[in-house]
Amino acid sequence: MARVVLLGPPGSGKGTQAEAIARRLGVPHLSTGAILRAAAAAGTPLGREAERYMGAGRLVPDELVLGLIEERLSDPDGRAGYLFDGFPRTVAQAEALEHIAPVDRVLSFEIPFEELLQRLTGRRTCPACGSVYNTVTLPPKRAGRCDRDGAELTKRSDDEEGAARTRLEVYRKETAPLLEFYRARKRLAPIDATGAPGLVAARIDEALEALAPSSAKAYRSTPAP
Numbered sequence: 001m002a003r004v005v006l007l008g009p010p011g012s013g014k015g016t017q018a019e020a021i022a023r024r025l026g027v028p029h030l031s032t033g034a035i036l037r038a039a040a041a042a043g044t045p046l047g048r049e050a051e052r053y054m055g056a057g058r059l060v061p062d063e064l065v066l067g068l069i070e071e072r073l074s075d076p077d078g079r080a081g082y083l084f085d086g087f088p089r090t091v092a093q094a095e096a097l098e099h100i101a102p103v104d105r106v107l108s109f110e111i112p113f114e115e116l117l118q119r120l121t122g123r124r125t126c127p128a129c130g131s132v133y134n135t136v137t138l139p140p141k142r143a144g145r146c147d148r149d150g151a152e153l154t155k156r157s158d159d160e161e162g163a164a165r166t167r168l169e170v171y172r173k174e175t176a177p178l179l180e181f182y183r184a185r186k187r188l189a190p191i192d193a194t195g196a197p198g199l200v201a202a203r204i205d206e207a208l209e210a211l212a213p214s215s216a217k218a219y220r221s222t223p224a225p
């Protein structure tokens with residue numbers, strides 16, 4: 001059982017690393033941002049309500065997000081655990097999660113605040129497969145097109161500068177206190193999130209080795225296809 005949280009400011013690279021970490025741990029990747037964006041695109045009542053906050057870069061109210069998480073955690077695919085990405089984001093959410101499904105390890109993505117705005121406004125996403133690029137730090141091979149499937153890359157509306165600044169401020173006020181919450185519970189593993197994605201992935205590997213050494217070995221010894 002591995003319940004792991006990716007904690008870090010918007011733009012710190014959580015989404016870029018999440019799929020590989022989830023695969024390695026053998027658990028589902030649960031991104032509340034992605035779930036909320038899908039609900040908004042589908043036009044469900046929850047999605048329409050959430051959209052009002054997301055577009056402005058503000059947090060969706062705790063009750064809404066917690067309802068969604070509880071529903072998702074009742075799915076049977078989480079028996080081996082979960083990788084939480086973008087959740088919890090407030091102390092109230094973290095306290096609620098302690099009651100529903102206490103987490104084992106929190107990977108804290110550490111990066112100087114000044115780098116984040118550039119990372120956010122340069123971010124581009126593939127609407128088809130979810131791959132994440134950055135016009136400055138991780139450009140696709142062909143400008144504006146996904147390397148995997150050639151789809152036209154899009155920019156999230158909340159990555160426009162105004163909303164991005166609000167999200168950073170919201171992180172500082174609402175989410176950063178979680179660092180102390182988990183540090184006090186001895187579950188915090190700091191990750192240096194600066195540099196190329198491959199470098200950050202190697203640092204994460206090391207941190208996860210302590211959590212699940214056997215799965216780490218199996219992962220490394222798997223020959224490339």
Ligand code: AMP
Nearest residue numbers: 032033053054058059060065086087089
């Ligand atoms: P993300 O993709 O994680 O950057 O999330 C995008 C947006 O979804 C955030 O700016 C919030 O508006 C909303 N959101 C995602 N996760 C949460 C959460 N745990 N609590 C409140 N709002 C959230």
